Amino acid sequence: MMRIVLSAILLVFAWGSASRAEQMKLAVTTSFHNSGLADILLPAILRDTGLDVQLLVVGTGQALRLGRAGDVDAILVHSRADEVEFVARGYGTYRREIMYNDFVFVGPASDPAAIGAAKNATQVMHALALAKLPFVSRGDDSGTHKKELSLWRAAGLDHTEFGAWYRAVGAGMGAALNTGSAMNAYLLSDRASWQNFRNKGDLAILSAGDPALINQYAYIPVNPDLHGHIKANRAARLEIWLTSDSAKTLINDYKISGMTMFTFNARSAD
Amino acid sequence: MVDTILPLVLTGAVAKRRGKRLIGPIDAEIGPVGFTIVMGPNGSGKTTLLRLMHGLQRLAEGTVDWQGTQIDVQKRQAYVFQNPIMLRRSVKENLSYPLSLRGVSKSSATKTVNDWAGRIHLDRALEQDAMMLSGGEKQKLALARALIQKPDVLFLDEPCANLDGRATREIEELLLETSRAGTRIVMATHDMGQARRLATDVMFMLQGNLHEFGAAKQFFAQPETPQARAFLNGDIIE
Amino acid sequence: MSPKPGQVDRAGLVHAMSDIFEGLKAAFWLLVALDRDLVEITLRSLQVSLSALVIASAIGLPFGTWLAIRRFRHRRTAIAVMNALMGLPPVVVGLVVYMLFSRTGPFGVFGLLFTPAAMIIAQVIIITPLIASIAHQSMRELWADYHDLLISLNTGHWQRIRTLMWDGRRALLTASLAGFGRAIGEVGAIMIVGGNIDHATRVLTTAIALETGKGDFALALGLGCVLIGLAIVVNLAIHRLSRTERDGRW
Numbered sequence: 001m002m003r004i005v006l007s008a009i010l011l012v013f014a015w016g017s018a019s020r021a022e023q024m025k026l027a028v029t030t031s032f033h034n035s036g037l038a039d040i041l042l043p044a045i046l047r048d049t050g051l052d053v054q055l056l057v058v059g060t061g062q063a064l065r066l067g068r069a070g071d072v073d074a075i076l077v078h079s080r081a082d083e084v085e086f087v088a089r090g091y092g093t094y095r096r097e098i099m100y101n102d103f104v105f106v107g108p109a110s111d112p113a114a115i116g117a118a119k120n121a122t123q124v125m126h127a128l129a130l131a132k133l134p135f136v137s138r139g140d141d142s143g144t145h146k147k148e149l150s151l152w153r154a155a156g157l158d159h160t161e162f163g164a165w166y167r168a169v170g171a172g173m174g175a176a177l178n179t180g181s182a183m184n185a186y187l188l189s190d191r192a193s194w195q196n197f198r199n200k201g202d203l204a205i206l207s208a209g210d211p212a213l214i215n216q217y218a219y220i221p222v223n224p225d226l227h228g229h230i231k232a233n234r235a236a237r238l239e240i241w242l243t244s245d246s247a248k249t250l251i252n253d254y255k256i257s258g259m260t261m262f263t264f265n266a267r268s269a270d
Numbered sequence: 271m272v273d274t275i276l277p278l279v280l281t282g283a284v285a286k287r288r289g290k291r292l293i294g295p296i297d298a299e300i301g302p303v304g305f306t307i308v309m310g311p312n313g314s315g316k317t318t319l320l321r322l323m324h325g326l327q328r329l330a331e332g333t334v335d336w337q338g339t340q341i342d343v344q345k346r347q348a349y350v351f352q353n354p355i356m357l358r359r360s361v362k363e364n365l366s367y368p369l370s371l372r373g374v375s376k377s378s379a380t381k382t383v384n385d386w387a388g389r390i391h392l393d394r395a396l397e398q399d400a401m402m403l404s405g406g407e408k409q410k411l412a413l414a415r416a417l418i419q420k421p422d423v424l425f426l427d428e429p430c431a432n433l434d435g436r437a438t439r440e441i442e443e444l445l446l447e448t449s450r451a452g453t454r455i456v457m458a459t460h461d462m463g464q465a466r467r468l469a470t471d472v473m474f475m476l477q478g479n480l481h482e483f484g485a486a487k488q489f490f491a492q493p494e495t496p497q498a499r500a501f502l503n504g505d506i507i508e
Numbered sequence: 509m510s511p512k513p514g515q516v517d518r519a520g521l522v523h524a525m526s527d528i529f530e531g532l533k534a535a536f537w538l539l540v541a542l543d544r545d546l547v548e549i550t551l552r553s554l555q556v557s558l559s560a561l562v563i564a565s566a567i568g569l570p571f572g573t574w575l576a577i578r579r580f581r582h583r584r585t586a587i588a589v590m591n592a593l594m595g596l597p598p599v600v601v602g603l604v605v606y607m608l609f610s611r612t613g614p615f616g617v618f619g620l621l622f623t624p625a626a627m628i629i630a631q632v633i634i635i636t637p638l639i640a641s642i643a644h645q646s647m648r649e650l651w652a653d654y655h656d657l658l659i660s661l662n663t664g665h666w667q668r669i670r671t672l673m674w675d676g677r678r679a680l681l682t683a684s685l686a687g688f689g690r691a692i693g694e695v696g697a698i699m700i701v702g703g704n705i706d707h708a709t710r711v712l713t714t715a716i717a718l719e720t721g722k723g724d725f726a727l728a729l730g731l732g733c734v735l736i737g738l739a740i741v742v743n744l745a746i747h748r749l750s751r752t753e754r755d756g757r758w
């Protein structure tokens with residue numbers, strides 16, 4: 001019996017630590033992953049750089065925690081204020097903007113709250129607060145959630161005072177969209193997640209285009225000075241690739257149902 | 271195995287259960303030779319007395335003294351329960367189990383096991399599940415499993431309770447043979463005829479007390495107490 | 509158009525039925541095509557859960573048996589604690605294992621986070637109490653049967669444990685299979701400690717969660733069918749193996 005246990009443990013550990021060549025771990029947000037862009041980029045990265053990038057798909061909050069603890073080598077997130085603070089505290093080396101897409105308001109195609117008529121995001125928020133029709137919030141501290149909260153704030157509204165129509169589901173983009181689809185509710189989604197979502201039901205894009213809805217993705221290598229095991233070299237190589245022309249082409253050309261999803265905008269490091 | 275773990279001496283031995291007396295105080299000495307029969311009405315404490323001597327029943331007061339070291343004493347006794355306990359294994363494995371506990375290898379156990387299976391007429395059922403045996407077969411198997419250990423002292427609690435006349439005679443012959451070979455036997459029974467056939471001395475239990483203890487001839491011919499006399503006559507005593 | 513309360517939403521029902529049908533179809537095609545990714549995550553599911561099963565059984569079965577035969581002062585407390593641990597929420601286990609094996613945690617140096625090893629550790633923690641508890645239940649009954657005989661035969665503790673485990677192996681197998689069922693279907697803990705990394709730690713349950721998140725219910729359901737099928741196949745296989753060994757009642 002003892003021998004079985006020992007060999008099982010050995011086997012498992014040998015297998016767990018058997019690292020394939022040039023792995024690195026990158027924490028990304030659910031919205032980025034749901035867009036499907038990763039499926040295009042990862043094989044190209046492997047081909048061009050030999051890096052096997054393992055994606056940890058989590059919320060922005062958890063991505064930052066993973067980076068802080070040194071459990072990943074770099075993060076790719078979209079919540080500017082948090083990123084700046086992350087770097088300022090020394091958890092990350094610097095932040096490098098890579099690309100952006102935008103957020104869209106989706107809701108029942110009949111648009112009972114008439115947000116389609118709104119001229120900008122602030123008006124949309126007011127229309128929603130006035131209509132008091134079901135609105136699904138991510139409520140999970142993710143980049144999208146933070147964007148939504150900042151929009152309420154910018155409109156001078158306090159989401160904590162909303163009634164039962166405001167549903168914070170505390171889930172990823174996909175789960176929130178599923179909930180919204182089932183409840184025929186309004187929500188804020190990143191365009192790529194929405195476009196790739198397969199369970200749209202009665203929902204449709206009702207409002208988009210306000211510059212306030214820009215969703216900027218940034219790449220932050222985790223500070224190797226804090227964690228000796230961080231693969232800083234690989235993280236740097238990934239960054240070079242992500243800001244290269246081949247990345248630019250792949251990102252700008254990525255389309256879902258004929259619609260462009262991301263705009264490449266990498267510049268030199270801030 | 272040169273010396274014996276007997277005599278067994280009980281002095282003021284009491285067994286209790288949750289503070290309530292089950293049997294005792296009992297003073298008795300089981301000498302090195304003989305065939306002791308324990309008799310008495312239901313609930314008089316026969317089983318409890320056997321378990322107390324064997325060490326299965328915790329002693330509340332008094333002493334139960336064997337000769338020799340603790341390990342020796344434990345190893346050289348065997349016990350056959352009133353309701354036979356079968357291991358959930360084959361007949362063969364039930365017989366070889368006590369041997370395997372003593373480190374006897376499977377191959378050297380095989381012959382002994384086959385031997386004993388033959389003696390209790392279960393040699394054709396060696397591979398059969400012991401739980402599937404009839405009540406009588408189970409009792410015979412339990413006896414063989416005890417005897418295979420070659421104990422110095424053998425306790426039996428009504429081993430023939432479920433057996434027919436023929437099987438009873440088989441068992442009795444086996445027991446007499448074992449006794450002649452030098453094993454000290456202490457056995458509880460309700461069968462008066464069996465007691466008369468086997469006993470060299472008798473322990474008569476009544477209401478948790480050892481009411482009478484003496485040579486069998488004396489007990490059957492001339493019991494000392496009126497209760498024993500009534501019991502032998504088949505009267506109902508309380 | 510939402511249905512009035514109490515009125516059957518026919519359109520919704522038809523929709524749900526077609527989703528389920530699509531799911532079965534997806535499962536069928538996944539299996540027929542023997543999709544490479546599917547094979548990979550299925551094998552990983554098996555590997556993780558079977559490893560966890562072996563380790564948890566090696567701990568839980570003897571421990572449950574030991575608890576059944578051993579009388580000690582805090583035995584009741586130990587049993588109560590074990591039964592309580594049986595209901596441990598997997599996410600909490602996942603979180604604790606995550607914190608222990610995070611680079612900043614006490615076992616961070618092993619670098620096991622986001623590897624199958626971490627997933628196995630989490631699952632071992634989740635299913636060991638379950639296996640031990642079920643083993644304890646059945647061994648207690650067997651011990652009640654065997655108690656007098658084994659004491660009379662002057663057996664040692666290890667001999668008692670071995671005898672009970674051998675003679676009660678059918679019941680112990682059931683305990684192990686219950687543990688396997690819990691492990692293979694578990695998602696909360698392994699999502700956290702494994703990270704659901706494609707080609708590294710993705711297993712059936714985390715893949716199902718992922719596809720559900722993408723709104724691809726058909727694929728999610730298809731994977732669910734594969735998961736259920738896998739659980740059934742493993743159960744049958746283990747039962748078959750144990751039966752050929754001896755055709756008895758136990």
Ligand SMILES: Nc1ncnc2c1ncn2[C@@H]1O[C@H](COP(=O)(O)OP(=O)(O)OP(=O)(O)O)[C@@H](O)[C@H]1O
Pocket residue numbers: 287292310311312313314315316317318319352
């Ligand atoms: N574990 C126990 N718990 C409670 N009472 C017990 C226990 N064991 C024995 N007794 C009681 O002790 C008394 C003696 O029981 P014992 O089994 O020794 O009788 P016995 O002479 O063997 O009877 P029988 O002829 O029916 O086998 C009975 O009154 C019985 O109820």
Ligand SMILES: [Mg+2]
Pocket residue numbers: 316317318352427
């Ligand atoms: Mg009795």
